Amino acid sequence: MSVMNAPNTALRTIRIGMRMSQDDFARALQAAGHRVGEPNDANKRLVQRWESGAIAAPRPVYARALEVVTGLPISLLGFASVPGSQVADDKHGGHDLTSPMSSLATPTPTPRPTTVHQSYEGVWLSRYQYYSSGRGDSFAGQHFVVVLQHGDRLTARSLPGSAASSLSMDLTVDGSVITGTWVEQTDPGGYYRGARYHGAVQLLAEPTGRRMAGKWVGFGKDMDVNTGPWELIFRDASTSKATLDRYNTSAT
Known part of the structure; x- marks a missing residue:
């Protein structure tokens, strides 16, 4: 029997604090993905499923976009688990914790090359x-x-x-x-x-x-x-x- 995760009120509060609708937030995630060379297919439905708790953790490509948009580490965005802890090894960055027939599949990202070596995090x-x-x-x-x-x-x-x-x-x-x-x-x-x-x-x-x-x-x-x-x-x-x-x- 599957267990439903509690609603992600932290993410919803952060989004509302940024004065963004779910559509606005999804568009910002898409734009962030393009800026860092990792395109994603974020949409309103995906944001709804995160906030409802239907998805326990975002894919790594979405986790990085969430950090760029919110400016906060993924560990503070209210998810029941963080990327990498419960994902399948598909060699393409893992899967959202949802049904195998999810229509929210994302193409394999192609990171842009970078010469940055120093970490400022x-x-x-x-x-x-x-x-x-x-x-x-x-x-x-x-x-x-x-x-x-x-x-x-x-x-x-x-x-x-x-x-x-x-x-x-x-x-x-x-x-x-x-x-x-x-x-x-x-x-x-x-x-x-x-x-x-x-x-x-x-x-x-x-x-x-x-x-x-x-x-x-x-x-x-x-x-x-x-x-x-x-x-x-x-x-x-x-x-x-x-x-x-x-x-x-x-x-x-």
Whole structure:
């Protein structure tokens, strides 16, 4: 007799928090697969089956896309098991834990070649400086962020307890040069009253792999373009729930 898994409320909560419908989420997963060179056939029905608990674990190709879209490790996305623990060895990346007649089959992915050797995955302290013209002074923004890596792509997402604002970064690695974009949703009760800011960032990774430093660029409240220093300092290589819980505290 088969056992029905409990609904995946964690994944549903994360999706809703991203203000995405199930269709939107599926399209984002498809786009993420194309970006990392692993196309997938994510659709609304698949998202529904994950959230209902009908599928206990996503295929590895979907697990990687889920991490890219959410910026969180698969172990935190509420699945009853994680890829690799209960999958058949079909030489093509495993199967979803569902019936053999599933219509959600995915073509064998063809990963794009990459020359990335350094791993940046783990917990980092993100720290940037900015000048507030309204207050006439300089300030620092600090967050603990979890960095996930898929080939030459990095995603960084702030831990919610590390700051009143939320921060995300989507980056590409080219040797020691790391380039991408950032988005910050400011504290609704703070000086900027929940305003959303975004811009670009370029960092240089030190040979030790323990620090990235560079500059950000972004717009101000008067639509002027500002810039300032930004650094990420390595803290822990683990992205386990226990590790993230330990760093889910104020970074100041």
